[in-house]
Amino acid sequence: MLVVTALAIVRLRNLFAVAMLSGVFSLLSALLFVAMDAVDVAFTEAAVGAGISTVLVLGTLALTSRVEKPASHSPLLPLFVVFVTGAVLIYGTLDMPNFGSADAPAMTHVAPDYLKRTPEEIDVPNVVTAILASYRGYDTMGETAVVFTAGIGVLLLMSGLRRRREDDDDDDDDADADAQGAEEEGGVY
Amino acid sequence: MGDSATFEFVVGHANYWLFSVLMMTGLYVVVARGNLVKKIVGLNMFQTSVFMLYISMGRVDGGTAPIFPVDMEIDPAVIYSNPLPHVLILTAIVVGIATTALGLSLIIRIREEFGTIEEDDILVAERILAAEDDKAHGEAMGGRT
Numbered sequence: 170m171l172v173v174t175a176l177a178i179v180r181l182r183n184l185f186a187v188a189m190l191s192g193v194f195s196l197l198s199a200l201l202f203v204a205m206d207a208v209d210v211a212f213t214e215a216a217v218g219a220g221i222s223t224v225l226v227l228g229t230l231a232l233t234s235r236v237e238k239p240a241s242h243s244p245l246l247p248l249f250v251v252f253v254t255g256a257v258l259i260y261g262t263l264d265m266p267n268f269g270s271a272d273a274p275a276m277t278h279v280a281p282d283y284l285k286r287t288p289e290e291i292d293v294p295n296v297v298t299a300i301l302a303s304y305r306g307y308d309t310m311g312e313t314a315v316v317f318t319a320g321i322g323v324l325l326l327m328s329g330l331r332r333r334r335e336d337d338d339d340d341d342d343d344a345d346a347d348a349q350g351a352e353e354e355g356g357v358y
Numbered sequence: 359m360g361d362s363a364t365f366e367f368v369v370g371h372a373n374y375w376l377f378s379v380l381m382m383t384g385l386y387v388v389v390a391r392g393n394l395v396k397k398i399v400g401l402n403m404f405q406t407s408v409f410m411l412y413i414s415m416g417r418v419d420g421g422t423a424p425i426f427p428v429d430m431e432i433d434p435a436v437i438y439s440n441p442l443p444h445v446l447i448l449t450a451i452v453v454g455i456a457t458t459a460l461g462l463s464l465i466i467r468i469r470e471e472f473g474t475i476e477e478d479d480i481l482v483a484e485r486i487l488a489a490e491d492d493k494a495h496g497e498a499m500g501g502r503t
Contacts, residue, residue, distance in 0.1 A: 171376075171380060172376070172379060172380065172383070175380055175383040175384070175403055176383065178387065178396075178399060178400070178403065179383060179386065179387055179391075184393065184395055184396065187395075187396060187399055188395075188399070191399045191402060191403070194403060195402075195406065198406050198407075198409070198410055201410060201413075202409075202410070202413055205410075205413050205414055205416075205417045205439070206416075206417060206421055206422060206423045206424075206439040207413045207416065207423070207439070207443075207444045207447070208423045208425075209444055209448060210409070210413060210444050210447050210448055210451070213448055213451050213452070214406070214409070214451055217451050217452065217454075217455045218402070218406065218451065218455075221455055222402060222455055222458050225455075225458060225459055225462050226398070226399065226462065229395055229462040229465055229466060230395065232466050232469065233395065233465065233466065233469040233475050234469075234474075234475060237391070237392075237393040237396055237476075238392065238393070238476050238478075238479075240390065240391065240392055241392070241478050244390050247386055247389040247390035248386065248390070250385075250389060251382045251385055251386045251389065252382075254382060254385065255378055255379065255381075255382040258378040258381065258382070259374070259375055259378050262371055262374035262375065262378065263371070265371065265374055266370075267366065267367070267369075267370025267371070268369070268370045268371070268372070268373045268374075268414060268417065269370075269417050269418060269419035269421075270370070270418075270419070271418050271419065271421075271437070273415070275415050275416065275440060275442075275443070276418065276440055279442065280416075280440040280441065280442050283441060283442065284424065284438055284441065287426075288426060288430055288432060294425055294426040294427065294428055294430065295424070295425045295426075296424040296425065296426070296438070296441040297424060297425075297441045297444045297445055297448070300441055300442065300445045301445045301448060301449075305445055308445075308446075308449055309449065312449045312452055312453055315453050315456055316452060316453070316456045318456075319456035319457065319459055319460045320456075320459075322460050322463070323459050323460055323463045326460075326463040326464060326466070326467050327463050327466065327467075330466070330470070333470070
C-alpha cells in the first residue's frame, strides 16, 4: 500500500492530490511504526507528518499554483541514477541481520543497558522518554535549536509578504484610479 | 535445507528492500520532477522511508513497546524492543518538519520573485536576468557587453 501511494505521488500532476496522498503516506507509515512497536514515533509521525506538514504544503499551494507542468526532459537519466543507487542500497542490506533477530549488533550494545538502568536511575515507565529527555538530553536541546533557527528563517522569509502584497495592491489602485480619471476626463471632453 | 535458509533470508530482508524501494521512489521524485512543491513531498517520502528503516532495526521478535508497567514491577521475561532508534527518529521527525517548513517558505519567496515554481521556468528567467545584468554592467566589469 505504501508503494502504491508512493507511485501515485510520482504519477499525479494535481498538487492538491499529491499533498493529500503524502498525508496518507505518513498515516500508513505511522501504522507500520505501531506494528514495529514504536508507538511514540507513530503518534509523532501521525501528528507531524500527516497533520502539520500537510497543512504547510496546502498553505504553500494556496499561495502558489496547484498544477504541475509536464516534465520537459526525458526521465531516463534520473531513472538510471535511481536504479543504480537502489541496487547499491539493496546490495548493502545483504549483510544486515534478519528482521527481528535479538542478537543483532543494534540490540547488543547500549540498548540493554538503557533498558536496565532506566528503572533505577530515571524511574520513568516510558524508556523512550527517559532516553530522550535525560540520557540524550543534549540531542533534544540541539533539536530545539534547529527548530528555533528554522522558525526564524521562515519568519524572515515570509515577513515582507503582506507588506509587498499591499504595495502591489496600492499600485493597482493607483492604476485603477488613473484609468477612471482618464475615463471621466474623456467624458467631459 | 538450503531452500529454507534462502526463504528465511528473503523474509528477514524483505523489510530493508521495501524501504529501499520507497527511498528510491522519493529520490526519483526529487531528481526528475521539476515542480518544487513536489520535490519537497518527495524529500519527505525519502525521509519517512529512512525512519522506517531505522525503526525496523530496533524491532525484536516477540518484543513489545519499550514502556514499563506503571508500578515499575518489571517482569524479566518480557522482551522490549530497542528504544534507541525510536529516540533518534523522534528527533529526526521534528527536524524534518523544520526543514520542510523552511523549504516551503523558500518556495513561496521564489514564486513571488519569479512568478513560477517550475524549475525549468526558473532557469529560463534566471538566464534572462543574467543577460540583462551583462548588458547593464558587463562593460563596467571589464567583460562581455
